[in-house]
Amino acid sequence: MALLKRPNGTEDILPGASSDWQTLEKFLRDTADTFGFSEIRVPTFEQTELFSRGVGETTDVVQKEMYTVSARESTFTLRPEGTAGTIRAILQNGLLNEALPQRVYYILSCFRHERPQAGRLREFHQFGVEMAGSASPAADAEVISLAKQILDQVGVENIELHINSIGCPVCRKKYHEALKAYFAPHREELCETCQERLEKNPMRLLDCKSPICKEIGKDAPEILDYLCEDCSTHFAQLKKNLDLLDISYSVDPRIVRGLDYYTKTVFEFVTTSIGAQGTVCGGGRYDGLIEQLGGPSTPALGFGMGLERLLLVLRNQGVTLGEPKRVDVYFAPMGDAAADKALQLTAMLRREGISAQTDVMGRSLRAQMKYADKIGARFTVVIGDNELAENQAKLKNMQSGEQISVPLDAAFAERFSDIEIADRLAKE
């Protein structure tokens, strides 16, 4: 019988790695909490139209990367990102009628049918936040500072914040026209993809890696010169707020973002330490999205942070997140009567919240000790006929080899806690 394999572009997070995820997730939740964000959980699949309307009919994500599934008479789409579903939930549940701004965060998996490579999977995990109701650049700064604090405190180094403003629909339209006018005379010289971009998304031309396109685009007009007064002051205010928060950034006029809903502020945190997919966090303002999804005209913004990418960065930089949990006590019984006793003691400790194990393999004492060592048991207790007779046994500290007498009854847990505390203090 052939072994079935996991689908292309998916990952198994194994027991040895799950503690990293748990530590990271707890940290993300705690940090979001200090910024006043509460968790929202939304469905994994939504009506396909939510994404085509929200993310944008012409985007690559919607046009060629969505997993659209059918079940009986309905079709749905596995979310390719978290924002659309989150905004949908906010609207459907009337959260905009509560105190504004509404601040939510989520940790979820997203699905995009792309060719997998370093830092790019078909199912990937995202931490994201959305803040709805504020048009102020102070909100932009707050959201950016949340991302910044997470990256700093989790221990990421060498990551840069790039910001840009892509204007509102009014000024962006003028800029697009200016760009098209600039590139049009060079149309034939541009690379194939850029010729397409000229129509579809002219701002992408500025980001092309082809030396020819780069050269042509050298003197192209910049979006920042085309911002209307409102967008322009918004951007200036944001920069001022970032300065006040002591967050360093560089203005990068080439940041475009491939999702249609962005307006005004866009930003990315980028690293070079994990290969070509270096954007660990990306986001921005989307003042038109809520209305686009049928809600009241409401300014909002947010970001998404790629957790696999973040963990890649941390691993490459040698940052360790938490150690795997270890067993506190291993009972090594010899003989049937001892095994019965060990079974009961194990259960008793577990009820007290102490992690305990005993033999389920019928192993010799020697083999049991080897096993206890392998699983990293902190303490072991050998139980044989002598111990049963005296109702006392030796608790062995596996690291120091030190042995202390303990009672083999209900008093064990209490005694163990004392010993464990002493052990911890001794190590500090």
Place this chain on the structure above:
RNA sequence: GUGGGUAUAGCGUAGCUGGUUAACGCGUCAGUUUGUGGCACUGAAGACCGUCGGUUCGAAUCCGACUAUCCACCCCA
């Protein structure tokens, strides 16, 4: 969707000028005389050499296709 690299036990590798029982390290399991782990030693299990097809008397070794995987483009987190 496009391009390039790789594909041998759970993991990491050797073998690849084609020749008969596919090797090594780590890991796993058992044991090293009867009540104690980390070292060492002994032994065992575990691979139809990614799949299918071709060349050949004979292929893990050569060729092709497919699949998977990695990297890059594209795109994004």
